[in-house]
Amino acid sequence: MRFPTFKYALISSVLYVFLLAGCGTDEAESSNEVSYNFDIRPILSDRCFKCHGPDAKNREAGLRLDTEEGAYAALKDEPDMHAIVPGKPEISSVYLRLVAEDSTQRMPPLESNLKLSADEIDLIKKWIGQGAKYQRHWAFIAPEKQKIPEAGDDWVKNEIDHFVAKKMEKVGLEPNEEAQKLSLLKRVAFDLTGLPPTVQEQNEFMADESPEAYEKMVDRYLGNAHYGERMAQEWLDVARYADSHGYQDDGLRTMWPWRDWVIHAFNENYPYDKFVRWQLAGDLIQDKNKESVLATGFNRNHKITQEGGVIDEEYRIEYVTDRTNTFGKAFLSLTFECSHCHDHKYDPISQEEYYQTFAFFNQVPEKGIYGTIDASFADPPNISISDNDVNELLQFINKKDSSDVKVMVMADSAKMRPTYLLLRGNYDAHGQEVFAGVPKSIMKFDTSLYAPNRLGLSNWLLDKKNPLTARVFVNRLWAQFFGQGIVKTVGDFGMQGDLPSHPELLDWLAVDFMENGWNVKRLVKQMLVSATYRQSSAVSEKQLKTDPTNVYLSRSARLRLPAENVRDLVLASSGLLNDEIGGPSVKPYQPEGLWEVASSGRGLLKTYIQDSGDKLYRRGMYVFVKRTVPPPSMLIFDASNRDQCEVQRMRTNTPLQALVMLNDPHVLEASRVLAEKLESEQKDKEELLALAFQKIICRPAKSKEMDVLNSFMENEKAVFAENPKKVEEVLSAGEYTYKKKVDRTETAALARTIQLIYNMEEAITRI
Numbered sequence: 001m002r003f004p005t006f007k008y009a010l011i012s013s014v015l016y017v018f019l020l021a022g023c024g025t026d027e028a029e030s031s032n033e034v035s036y037n038f039d040i041r042p043i044l045s046d047r048c049f050k051c052h053g054p055d056a057k058n059r060e061a062g063l064r065l066d067t068e069e070g071a072y073a074a075l076k077d078e079p080d081m082h083a084i085v086p087g088k089p090e091i092s093s094v095y096l097r098l099v100a101e102d103s104t105q106r107m108p109p110l111e112s113n114l115k116l117s118a119d120e121i122d123l124i125k126k127w128i129g130q131g132a133k134y135q136r137h138w139a140f141i142a143p144e145k146q147k148i149p150e151a152g153d154d155w156v157k158n159e160i161d162h163f164v165a166k167k168m169e170k171v172g173l174e175p176n177e178e179a180q181k182l183s184l185l186k187r188v189a190f191d192l193t194g195l196p197p198t199v200q201e202q203n204e205f206m207a208d209e210s211p212e213a214y215e216k217m218v219d220r221y222l223g224n225a226h227y228g229e230r231m232a233q234e235w236l237d238v239a240r241y242a243d244s245h246g247y248q249d250d251g252l253r254t255m256w257p258w259r260d261w262v263i264h265a266f267n268e269n270y271p272y273d274k275f276v277r278w279q280l281a282g283d284l285i286q287d288k289n290k291e292s293v294l295a296t297g298f299n300r301n302h303k304i305t306q307e308g309g310v311i312d313e314e315y316r317i318e319y320v321t322d323r324t325n326t327f328g329k330a331f332l333s334l335t336f337e338c339s340h341c342h343d344h345k346y347d348p349i350s351q352e353e354y355y356q357t358f359a360f361f362n363q364v365p366e367k368g369i370y371g372t373i374d375a376s377f378a379d380p381p382n383i384s385i386s387d388n389d390v391n392e393l394l395q396f397i398n399k400k401d402s403s404d405v406k407v408m409v410m411a412d413s414a415k416m417r418p419t420y421l422l423l424r425g426n427y428d429a430h431g432q433e434v435f436a437g438v439p440k441s442i443m444k445f446d447t448s449l450y451a452p453n454r455l456g457l458s459n460w461l462l463d464k465k466n467p468l469t470a471r472v473f474v475n476r477l478w479a480q481f482f483g484q485g486i487v488k489t490v491g492d493f494g495m496q497g498d499l500p501s502h503p504e505l506l507d508w509l510a511v512d513f514m515e516n517g518w519n520v521k522r523l524v525k526q527m528l529v530s531a532t533y534r535q536s537s538a539v540s541e542k543q544l545k546t547d548p549t550n551v552y553l554s555r556s557a558r559l560r561l562p563a564e565n566v567r568d569l570v571l572a573s574s575g576l577l578n579d580e581i582g583g584p585s586v587k588p589y590q591p592e593g594l595w596e597v598a599s600s601g602r603g604l605l606k607t608y609i610q611d612s613g614d615k616l617y618r619r620g621m622y623v624f625v626k627r628t629v630p631p632p633s634m635l636i637f638d639a640s641n642r643d644q645c646e647v648q649r650m651r652t653n654t655p656l657q658a659l660v661m662l663n664d665p666h667v668l669e670a671s672r673v674l675a676e677k678l679e680s681e682q683k684d685k686e687e688l689l690a691l692a693f694q695k696i697i698c699r700p701a702k703s704k705e706m707d708v709l710n711s712f713m714e715n716e717k718a719v720f721a722e723n724p725k726k727v728e729e730v731l732s733a734g735e736y737t738y739k740k741k742v743d744r745t746e747t748a749a750l751a752r753t754i755q756l757i758y759n760m761e762e763a764i765t766r767i
């Protein structure tokens with residue numbers, strides 16, 4: 001029997017990592033039925049779809065395996081054969097090619113460096129034998145509120161725990177005990193405010209022995225004005241917010257009033273549908289006002305060139321492309337960008353559909369190059385925010401001077417700009433004209449329901465029948481609080497993304513979120529009061545063996561604090577923090593010469609001019625982000641450079657992080673200032689050291705820890721007694737001036753000991 005030759009190109013993709021037994025649907029498990037969505041599609045997507053998937057132009061042998069029509073059809077080169085014959089693997093070409101003895105006929109081909117395991121081949125054979133039933137990709141099926149499973153113990157505290165407990169039971173795991181009170185307090189304080197709990201809060205929480213003590217603390221932090229900052233911190237990555245334009249000249253831009261709006265929106269608990277609709281189309285809503293228009297700055301946060309000699313239309317297309325890609329990733333968790341030049345190789349998004357979505361964002365009356373590198377604002381459309389009034393409607397904007405501030409926002413041209421499919425994505429290679437639309441695989445864009453503009457697009461996105469919008473946001477919040485998403489690939493719900501570890505839970509939360517008015521604070525509280533969230537982070541040998549990456553949530557995750565909050569911890573615990581909310585970005589300590597070396601030498605940002613006074617002690621989220629030279633100490637702790645939409649940061653461990661904690665001027669200054677403040681209290685040295693420890697680590701020190709710290713401090717005193725110059729080195733760190741008189745040798749020794757506490761792993765870890 002002769003088989004057609006199917007070519008496979010080499011692809012590098014992460015192999016499917018979930019155990020099949022752990023992530024299939026309950027129905028599939030009980031009936032022993034192979035699930036296409038959970039068992040078969042991941043294999044085909046990894047090994048087959050690049051050459052036999054959605055991309056028609058690069059499809060080999062005319063064979064398409066991502067749809068049942070393509071897989072059941074007669075083969076192009078062998079019309080008497082079919083790739084898949086439902087119920088008959090023995091005459092299905094796909095199966096026969098997988099087990100072919102002739103290596104030149106076997107699939108995947110040798111040169112691809114890909115292969116299927118014997119178990120995977122058997123699974124495909126079984127699936128074909130069962131009828132080769134195709135299903136829509138799980139993420140494109142509207143979620144339904146699943147029945148809450150029965151849980152047979154007292155561990156559960158809300159609906160979340162029922163789903164988690166059921167999954168743990170199936171794999172033979174049991175949940176951890178609840179974390180110790182102060183560990184839990186530190187966790188929830190950083191998760192909801194990005195700041196450590198004060199010593200007073202720690203003492204009050206420990207003294208409250210009521211069953212409601214923890215929930216009261218959650219409510220307290222949800223009502224704290226710093227909650228909006230912590231939530232906005234994540235959104236700034238999604239929205240690619242920065243204080244400079246990017247590209248080579250990387251000139252100054254003024255978008256911080258939009259950042260103030262995001263903080264305000266979270267603090268006021270704007271429903272997620274309003275929060276999204278205003279950012280996409282606040283200029284088009286019926287009752288628009290200056291606040292809703294300001295919100296549309298979301299879509300102007302992309303990079304903008306200010307360089308002479310560029311082709312205007314080329315860069316204008318770059319901006320529309322960025323908005324389109326950001327829309328796909330931020331709200332749908334799909335890799336739209338893959339369809340910019342050709343049909344998507346894995347997901348059902350054609351190049352035509354990409355440019356249909358592109359059309360929504362192609363109507364802005366902007367240019368590819370506009371203004372000069374010396375402008376602090378430069379591209380229209382924009383709105384002006386001056387003292388005349390920042391009125392009651394915009395009181396949340398932290399504006400202190402009388403200068404006129406212009407913020408880039410969205411607006412559509414009076415005349416509709418035509419949109420073309422761009423051949424190979426080239427700005428000047430116009431193909432067919434296309435009109436506003438979306439990938440039909442997600443949900444039909446019914447023009448009788450949705451206007452063909454950004455408002456219509458936002459209404460389509462926020463329609464409760466849309467299968468992705470609520471799931472995506474719920475999953476992103478879950479990743480924020482639990483360390484990884486229910487769908488681990490937070491930015492990719494497509495064919496190459498991971499399957500949900502708890503699909504029923506994800507769907508239940510998504511539907512419940514929509515049913516309750518897209519209430520963000522309610523959703524956050526649901527997660528944080530669950531027994532799942534409250535578990536300790538201790539790890540047993542059984543947990544490591546059965547579930548090394550904690551897919552089944554039998555313990556809490558130990559997570560290093562985000563880069564901004566590492567800075568916040570240092571400032572807050574030392575008493576240096578300037579905790580005002582909003583306002584222009586600030587320029588704290590930074591190694592000399594970085595901007596000068598990396599700058600084009602033109603414009604307002606060619607030289608780094610450090611701020612002084614209380615501006616030095618603003619929170620991490622207010623540190624000035626220049627795209628070509630991001631804040632170095634924050635970048636070392638995995639902060640985004642804000643070049644593009646980023647929905648989940650990397651987590652790395654490098655020696656540079658330890659060097660920052662040892663040498664960063666803010667850490668040295670904070671250690672010195674906290675020591676000076678404590679020394680001025682004229683208390684017992686051990687008591688002062690214990691207080692410093694509690695401020696930083698957020699729990700009382702153990703006796704062994706105090707022994708080590710006291711010994712270290714005594715050694716430092718001896719060193720300083722012999723080397724008085726070293727005292728001055730320690731006490732000259734930073735610009736903050738402490739006016740009360742203190743014993744300088746004692747203070748220097750205490751400062752060095754406090755610096756040691758800041759360098760404990762637990763200091764910057766949420767346990």
